[in-house]
Amino acid sequence: MPIITKISTQKQKGARYNIFLDEQYAFSVDEDVLIRFQLKKGKQITDLEITQIQHADEIRKAFHVALRFLSFRMRSEQEIRSHLQKKEWDDSIIDAVLHQLRQEKLTDDLEFAKAYVRTAMNMGRKGPAVIQQELLKKGIKEPVLEAAMEEYTRDQQIANAIVLGNKFAKQHHKLSERMRKQKVEYALSTKGFPFEIINEAMNKIAIEKDEDEEWEAIVREGDKAKRRFSKFSGYEYKQRMKQALYRKGFAMDLIIRYVEKDAEDAENGE
Secondary structure (H helix, E strand, O other), rough: OOEEEEEEEOOOOOHHHHHHHHOOEHHHHHHOOOOOOOOOOEOOOOOOHHHHHHHHHHHHHHHHHHHHHHHOOOHHHHHHHHHHHOOOHHHHHHHHHHHHHHHHHOOOOHHHHHHHHHHHHHHHOOOOHHHHHHHHHHHOOOHHHHHHHHOHHHHHHHHHHHHHHHHHHHOOOOOOOHHHHHHHHHHHHHHHOOOOHHHHHHHOOOOOOOHHHHHHHHHHHHHHHHOOOOOOOOOHHHHHHHHHHHOOOHHHHHHHHHHHHHHHHHOOOO
């Protein structure tokens, strides 16, 4: 049966120790493993004990890797598992690490998910559907997901949708009022806000344009269309202009007004 003849501290890693059996270097262990197995000079150990010691040390090494991964921010258990798998740790080692992290309250999927929701909510750039999808990708399951999403209240969803909606409305200020509204609604839906939230938020988003602004918008779009349809004339030209401006969301009375002015300008040589 091998005997521990020497134990020395590793120079580069003070919390790890080299174990010598029968005057020969055998393996190294973490300080926690050294204490747990009561390793000391003169102790006899069996082959089974050596296997157990090395297995425990593998868990400890993986545990330190997980701690470093957690030092940057909170992580879900699935994120930790994926990180350790990339480091090529066996599932049995990973399971043991996750168990120890839970025992020491270093990981908690519910608290992680709640914190994730609060952060995303406070940043205000995402609706609940997008946040849910992101949490699902991080391995958060029901009912944890459902409990975490309670952090994102209806009032906060509406408030965020209004802020985002006004931002999108400004980005599309050159469009017709109807098209502008459609763009804002679509943008909010892609951000993960449900229909009922969008519908309520739209009442408080600055979508409406006054008569002068809408006229400026149709003139801008009409002038672009005129260049595209310059090869047409008469009835066909007018119909193509009307159709193009209607697709841009302008009201028919405004379209007729523009087309008539366009015809008048043409007659006057402008």
